[in-house]
Amino acid sequence: MSIKPILSVGIDVGTTSxxxxxxxxxxxxxxxxxxxxxxxxxxxxxxxxxxxxxTPLCEDGSINAxxxxxxxxxxxxxxxxxPSDIVSGAIIVTDETAKIRNxxxxxxxxxxxxxxxxxxxxxxxxESVLAGRGSGxxxxxxxxxxxxxxxxxxxxxxxxxxxxxGLVTSTAAIALGGRMLCLSDDLKVLKFSESGRIxxxxxxxxxxxxxxxxxxxxxxxxxxxxxxxxDMLSISDYVHPLLVTPPLRMDEQIDEFWFSGGVAEIxxxxxxxxxxxxxxxxGVFLARALVNxxxxxxxxxxxxxxxxxxxxxxxxxxxxxxxxxxVSVTEGALPLRNLPxxxxxxxxxxxxxxxxxxxxxxxxxxxxLKNQDLDWRLTCIALSAxxxxxxxxAVVRSWAELFARSYLQFGAQGPLVVVCTNDVASALxxxxxxxxxxxxxxxxDGIDDExxxxxxxxxxxxxGGIAIPVIVKNLVFAPSGVHPSRAAWAHG
Amino acid sequence: xxRWGTYPKENHALADLRxxxxxxxxxxxxGLRPGTQSWLKFRQDHxxxxxxxxxxxxxxxxxxxxEQSFELVQTQASNKLDFIAYPPKxxxxxxxxxxxxxxxxxxxxxxxxxxxxxxxxxxxxxxLRDILPMMIDGFKxxxxxxxxxxxxxxxxxxxxxxxxxxxxxxxxxxLIGERPGLxxxxxxxxxxxxxxxxxxxxxxxxxxxxxxxxxxxxVEAGAHIVQIAKRILNLKMSGVKLQQSYTS
Numbered sequence: 244m245s246i247k248p249i250l251s252v253g254i255d256v257g258t259t260s261x262x263x264x265x266x267x268x269x270x271x272x273x274x275x276x277x278x279x280x281x282x283x284x285x286x287x288x289x290x291x292x293x294x295x296x297x298t299p300l301c302e303d304g305s306i307n308a309x310x311x312x313x314x315x316x317x318x319x320x321x322x323x324x325x326p327s328d329i330v331s332g333a334i335i336v337t338d339e340t341a342k343i344r345n346x347x348x349x350x351x352x353x354x355x356x357x358x359x360x361x362x363x364x365x366x367x368x369x370e371s372v373l374a375g376r377g378s379g380x381x382x383x384x385x386x387x388x389x390x391x392x393x394x395x396x397x398x399x400x401x402x403x404x405x406x407x408x409g410l411v412t413s414t415a416a417i418a419l420g421g422r423m424l425c426l427s428d429d430l431k432v433l434k435f436s437e438s439g440r441i442x443x444x445x446x447x448x449x450x451x452x453x454x455x456x457x458x459x460x461x462x463x464x465x466x467x468x469x470x471x472x473x474d475m476l477s478i479s480d481y482v483h484p485l486l487v488t489p490p491l492r493m494d495e496q497i498d499e500f501w502f503s504g505g506v507a508e509i510x511x512x513x514x515x516x517x518x519x520x521x522x523x524x525x526g527v528f529l530a531r532a533l534v535n536x537x538x539x540x541x542x543x544x545x546x547x548x549x550x551x552x553x554x555x556x557x558x559x560x561x562x563x564x565x566x567x568x569x570v571s572v573t574e575g576a577l578p579l580r581n582l583p584x585x586x587x588x589x590x591x592x593x594x595x596x597x598x599x600x601x602x603x604x605x606x607x608x609x610x611x612l613k614n615q616d617l618d619w620r621l622t623c624i625a626l627s628a629x630x631x632x633x634x635x636x637a638v639v640r641s642w643a644e645l646f647a648r649s650y651l652q653f654g655a656q657g658p659l660v661v662v663c664t665n666d667v668a669s670a671l672x673x674x675x676x677x678x679x680x681x682x683x684x685x686x687x688d689g690i691d692d693e694x695x696x697x698x699x700x701x702x703x704x705x706x707g708g709i710a711i712p713v714i715v716k717n718l719v720f721a722p723s724g725v726h727p728s729r730a731a732w733a734h735g
Numbered sequence: 736x737x738r739w740g741t742y743p744k745e746n747h748a749l750a751d752l753r754x755x756x757x758x759x760x761x762x763x764x765x766g767l768r769p770g771t772q773s774w775l776k777f778r779q780d781h782x783x784x785x786x787x788x789x790x791x792x793x794x795x796x797x798x799x800x801x802e803q804s805f806e807l808v809q810t811q812a813s814n815k816l817d818f819i820a821y822p823p824k825x826x827x828x829x830x831x832x833x834x835x836x837x838x839x840x841x842x843x844x845x846x847x848x849x850x851x852x853x854x855x856x857x858x859x860x861x862x863l864r865d866i867l868p869m870m871i872d873g874f875k876x877x878x879x880x881x882x883x884x885x886x887x888x889x890x891x892x893x894x895x896x897x898x899x900x901x902x903x904x905x906x907x908x909x910l911i912g913e914r915p916g917l918x919x920x921x922x923x924x925x926x927x928x929x930x931x932x933x934x935x936x937x938x939x940x941x942x943x944x945x946x947x948x949x950x951x952x953x954v955e956a957g958a959h960i961v962q963i964a965k966r967i968l969n970l971k972m973s974g975v976k977l978q979q980s981y982t983s
Contacts, residue, residue, distance in 0.1 A: 279951060279959055387748075569951075633948075633952050667954065669958035670958040673873050677872055
């Protein structure tokens with residue numbers, strides 16, 4: 244059965260650069276005859292790629308929203324596309340950029356350009372995962388059966404993700420990047436970030452913005468940053484004040500290190516460097532220092548093709564997941580957007596056999612809701628249920644009982660949304676419908692939401708209802724009632 | 736491991752490959768033959784497959800059938816050997832049996848569920864108790880009417896069409912044991928035929944296969960089959976025609 248390909252966009256509004264990539268995704272049905280459909284994205288083709296521009300800033304340091312908007316609009320015209328042609332994708336406004344005052348307005352304006360199912364999203368863990376998928380590290384780990392660590396170094400942050408067998412095992416991000424120091428051509432410090440200040444203090448230097456520094460001082464700062472990064476890659480649970488996520492957990496020996504992002508572009512020296520301050524920041528120094536540090540420690544590394552495009556490729560291609568085909572969705576309940584994801588501290592199904600008692604479950608639920616400041620009476624919530632195992636009828640019914648009881652207990656309104664990892668959604672959904680006749684039920688499986696974020700968009704079923712597109716994401720600018728920093732931290 | 740054994744070098748790739756399939760990969764060899772362990776495992780799996788074919792419904796399953804007051808009938812095959820040696824006998828029941836069913840069962844409803852041992856009574860033992868409650872619940876939820884399931888000894892796929900036709904049911908649904916392989920002896924299929932009749936041919940049937948604990952889970956398959964049945968009843972077609980309706 245042939246399925247219509249879909250167009251997907253990735254837009255990266257970074258601390259340093261802004262660009263977009265549009266891809267065509269080909270879907271195919273993997274199931275053998277007489278098995279339920281299993282739809283996957285099996286091929287992707289570059290449809291259009293914009294040039295990389297420096298992110299336009301206004302005098303006061305805010306992002307020039309008009310300039311970005313017209314740049315993107317122009318790119319759509321060049322690609323000969325209307326925003327409505329785009330089905331899926333993501334806009335990545337990196338964490339550092341998001342701190343800029345008007346970032347939210349920018350994201351909102353840009354998302355209007357990006358089609359029906361595009362999300363303005365970011366969050367450090369999510370970015371780490373997208374960069375690792377976009378660079379090819381994730382696929383490589385699957386094909387070569389290796390543990391691959393992808394390090395994406397941009398202007399504001401360094402995002403790290405470890406992949407095994409194509410799956411994420413750990414992520415972290417640290418606020419180190421090319422824009423630690425903004426430098427003029429004569430090495431005058433135009434401005435430095437918090438990380439720049441910490442690196443300066445650690446390097447025993449004491450310059451202020453506006454002063455000129457020596458090339459040696461710039462090198463010293465870059466060396467400090469590289470040392471932190473490589474330490475992070477060598478020591479499990481390495482702690483540093485600049486970490487913006489919980490520390491990086493290393494369960495296993497890493498077979499390969501991959502570098503992506505703007506700084507990796509310089510490390511690979513893909514384009515000849517014109518001057519040390521070509522990008523108006525510490526990037527070139529950082530790239531060199533990092534190569535030296537890695538060599539000194541005898542760590543071999545690899546830089547994929549087009550490293551700067553990793554995040555945008557990841558955003559455009561890999562942010563979308565497709566559910567299994569045997570799911571249970573009440574007609575008209577979709578699409579749903581910006582659902583907060585509720586996770587319970589239950590072991591995932593591999594280690595768990597019996598469902599908890601109703602009382603235990605309700606109290607767990609109540610704690611989790613309280614921790615995330617969620618009120619089920621006001622917001623529709625996606626229950627992430629990787630703990631529902633592949634089992635028989637009786638156990639599926641008891642899980643359904645638990646979810647239905649909680650729905651009633653907490654006075655929930657709107658659809659009941661349960662997202663499983665294992666292929667049980669059709670059964671669970673049916674059991675839920677028989678318990679909650681009046682409530683719209685959305686029960687999906689085949690979705691892995693770990694590490695990806697704390698909010699979920701669930702789209703309308705694809706042609707023929709064979710799969711449902713899901714994006715798990717973070718919101719930098721959380722909808723009212725949810726504390727943004729908590730949203731970014733909740734999953735560690 | 737003996738000194739004549741030749742085994743592949745262990746690594747991540749081999750471990751992942753083994754996890755991805757129940758097939759015998761990377762088992763090594765001893766001279767020209769498989770090693771003793773893998774040979775014994777092969778013999779064991781083969782024996783289990785043969786047992787699944789020759790095995791009869793167990794007492795415990797028959798107890799369940801009686802407890803639930805399902806109908807229990809037999810095809811024209813007089814015993815397992817007869818059934819295997821003369822395949823056409825498994826396709827129909829005796830006319831008297833049909834008459835008895837007509838008098839004792841409801842008729843002219845939406846769905847007739849039939850359960851056959853087929854080539855693996857083991858498949859029914861393993862999966863029936865999980866799939867059936869899901870289907871019965873699901874039909875009730877969707878407002879699809881069905882009567883009491885009929886369990887058939889020595890049955891093949893077509894027997895469900897014969898029975899459902901005799902009872903005037905719109906849809907025949909046959910849960911039947913698949914021919915066992917060497918990785919699982921207990922895999923079940925569900926065949927669905929809209930408007931079954933003596934002129935039904937294979938392309939009229941929709942099938943969901945590979946239902947077992949390591950394939951499509953019986954509970955999940957049960958709920959999925961309810962949705963397929965709903966679609967079949969709505970569109971009034973099954974088999975290849977139904978398949979084509981998904982793309983058009």
